[in-house]
Amino acid sequence: MSALSPRQIAKTTLGAARARGARPGRLLRRAGAWWRQAAPPAGLIAVLIAGWEWAVRAFGVPPYILPPPSQIAAVLIADRAILLGDATVTLAEVLLGFAVAFVVGVALALAIVSSRTVERAVYPLVIASQTVPVFAIAPLLIVWFGYGMASKVAMAALIVFFPIVVNTVDGLRAADEDLVNLLRILGAGRRRILLTIRIPAALPFVFSGVRIAVATSVIGAVIGEWVGATRGLGFDMIHANAQLHIDRVFAAIVYLSVMALALFGAVSALEWAALPWRREGTR
Amino acid sequence: MPAEGGCDAPSHSGAALLFAGGDGAHRVAASEVEMSQNHARGERAKLEVCGVAKRFPAAGAAAGGPWVEALAGVSMSVAEHEFVTLLGPSGCGKSTLCNIVAGLFRPDAGTVRLDGALIDGTRGRVAYMQQKDLLLPWRTVLGNATLGLEVQGVDRAVARAEARDLLREFGLEGFEAAYPAALSGGMRQRVALVRTLLCRREMLVLDEPFGALDAMTRAAMQEYLLRLRSEFHRTVLFITHDVEEAVLLSDRIYVLTDRPGRVRAVRRAPEPGPRRATDPEVVRLKAEILDLLRGVPAGAD
Numbered sequence: 011m012s013a014l015s016p017r018q019i020a021k022t023t024l025g026a027a028r029a030r031g032a033r034p035g036r037l038l039r040r041a042g043a044w045w046r047q048a049a050p051p052a053g054l055i056a057v058l059i060a061g062w063e064w065a066v067r068a069f070g071v072p073p074y075i076l077p078p079p080s081q082i083a084a085v086l087i088a089d090r091a092i093l094l095g096d097a098t099v100t101l102a103e104v105l106l107g108f109a110v111a112f113v114v115g116v117a118l119a120l121a122i123v124s125s126r127t128v129e130r131a132v133y134p135l136v137i138a139s140q141t142v143p144v145f146a147i148a149p150l151l152i153v154w155f156g157y158g159m160a161s162k163v164a165m166a167a168l169i170v171f172f173p174i175v176v177n178t179v180d181g182l183r184a185a186d187e188d189l190v191n192l193l194r195i196l197g198a199g200r201r202r203i204l205l206t207i208r209i210p211a212a213l214p215f216v217f218s219g220v221r222i223a224v225a226t227s228v229i230g231a232v233i234g235e236w237v238g239a240t241r242g243l244g245f246d247m248i249h250a251n252a253q254l255h256i257d258r259v260f261a262a263i264v265y266l267s268v269m270a271l272a273l274f275g276a277v278s279a280l281e282w283a284a285l286p287w288r289r290e291g292t293r
Numbered sequence: 294m295p296a297e298g299g300c301d302a303p304s305h306s307g308a309a310l311l312f313a314g315g316d317g318a319h320r321v322a323a324s325e326v327e328m329s330q331n332h333a334r335g336e337r338a339k340l341e342v343c344g345v346a347k348r349f350p351a352a353g354a355a356a357g358g359p360w361v362e363a364l365a366g367v368s369m370s371v372a373e374h375e376f377v378t379l380l381g382p383s384g385c386g387k388s389t390l391c392n393i394v395a396g397l398f399r400p401d402a403g404t405v406r407l408d409g410a411l412i413d414g415t416r417g418r419v420a421y422m423q424q425k426d427l428l429l430p431w432r433t434v435l436g437n438a439t440l441g442l443e444v445q446g447v448d449r450a451v452a453r454a455e456a457r458d459l460l461r462e463f464g465l466e467g468f469e470a471a472y473p474a475a476l477s478g479g480m481r482q483r484v485a486l487v488r489t490l491l492c493r494r495e496m497l498v499l500d501e502p503f504g505a506l507d508a509m510t511r512a513a514m515q516e517y518l519l520r521l522r523s524e525f526h527r528t529v530l531f532i533t534h535d536v537e538e539a540v541l542l543s544d545r546i547y548v549l550t551d552r553p554g555r556v557r558a559v560r561r562a563p564e565p566g567p568r569r570a571t572d573p574e575v576v577r578l579k580a581e582i583l584d585l586l587r588g589v590p591a592g593a594d
Binding site: 186188189191192193194195196197198202206207210211213285286287 | 395396397416417421423425427429430431432440441443444445472473474492
């Protein structure tokens with residue numbers, strides 16, 4: 011048999027793995043890669059905005075139909091206090107609604123996965139509930155929960171609930187059965203298998219559900235505000251629209267987009283921090 | 294058949310004989326099974342498998358429909374600190390036997406005893422390693438190595454200290470914080486070996502642990518494996534379809550038939566201690582076992 015000592019083997023394999031790992035200038039390279047990715051869409055946006063500005067001026071489009079970007083920017087600055095206040099309200103509704111849906115959704119997913127009875131009884135209903143347009147029941151929610159935040163929280167939660175449940179159920183089921191068997195052979199019980207295998211295996215699925223959900227929850231909150239509210243960006247939009255202050259409608263839209271983007275980014279950052287084993291560098 | 298021959302349930306040993314009594318080759322097998330059990334009696338059998346049979350529903354078959362017979366009355370034993378190999382063609386039920394010993398399935402017939410205690414779907418008694426390394430991708434090398442101790446409820450600090458020591462032994466020092474995805478196949482399999490050793494079980498069941506590795510890595514892993522016995526004093530039941538690997542590593546080799554698996558012959562390896570693939574004894578035994586696997590009756594030449 012060959013006379014390779016354990017240390018020699020370790021050395022050769024060690025070198026190979028190190029080479030793939032940390033290297034000086036890695037951060038710089040990453041920044042470069044990020045810029046190469048971000049530059050084309052940023053450039054396109056700049057061109058589109060410039061085109062919009064030019065077209066509105068060239069064809070004399072009245073501002074109550076389509077204001078030029080410059081006018082929207084002016085409103086963003088002038089009305090920043092009001093907009094920011096309303097944005098805070100909407101953001102609070104989104105986050106609360108999301109939190110409620112996440113807690114209830116993950117709990118329900120765990121129940122569905124751990125009990126056949128619950129699965130048979132509940133899962134078809136969860137899927138069927140998707141055929142009810144949530145926006146259509148927005149007026150009802152206003153009747154039940156009032157004009158305050160509660161009805162918007164309910165709206166955001168209802169919209170977000172489904173992707174969270176479905177993705178979590180899929181994720182909990184996606185665990186490699188061989189890994190589950192390994193734990194069984196080691197003598198582990200269901201609870202430990204859930205904590206050691208099923209939940210970690212489900213996390214990437216949960217995160218992709220959450221990433222979709224968090225952006226849609228903004229839509230939910232805004233629609234809730236359209237139907238009946240006293241504050242929030244959706245409320246702002248309805249009023250501005252009625253008075254043909256289209257520039258203000260656009261300003262609110264800018265805020266909403268930034269909010270959705272920021273939430274999406276926050277979830278991605280959280281995912282990066284929570285799933286170190288999925289990072290590019292470890293591959 | 295005497296009760297102390299390993300099979301204490303007469304009906305089961307009867308079944309084993311029945312299976313083995315078909316033709317000349319099988320009768321030889323049966324007598325050799327007895328021989329090995331007599332041998333095991335001398336050194337106190339650690340693991341005793343008696344007339345174990347197992348079948349599974351055929352793929353796509355309805356309940357009660359056609360069955361696939363995986364094992365048809367396998368009897369074998371492993372003495373304490375012995376390195377025993379099960380050798381057989383792919384799909385001969387080797388892994389099924391391992392799964393039964395590991396307690397993942399219950400046998401349809403026959404018994405499995407470890408230190409005299411029945412294993413009948415009893416898990417956690419043996420340490421089990423498979424061809425797939427089955428490392429948890431979300432755990433570091435250290436976290437994977439301590440998995441068995443964690444399930445046993447061993448204190449975390451103690452488990453980690455023990456794992457660090459063993460990882461160093463197996464040339465994985467400096468990789469404790471790495472994730473499995475960053476490791477080579479051989480390193481991953483070594484982590485799995487450390488995890489298996491750290492289950493603190495005397496009996497190791499290794500189901501083709503190096504089947505997915507290239508030849509070089511495999512040779513290195515075999516050296517690690519030999520240390521399991523010399524340094525860690527474990528009893529090993531090893532599964533492989535590689536004849537040379539079996540002859541180089543084992544004390545005794547059970548040659549299994551095609552599906553449904555049963556013991557065709559038992560062979561004792563030349564002598565304890567390091568062997569080379571070119572030793573005449575090794576070459577002779579290899580040739581003999583290859584004949585057995587091809588179905589040539591034992592002693593025909």
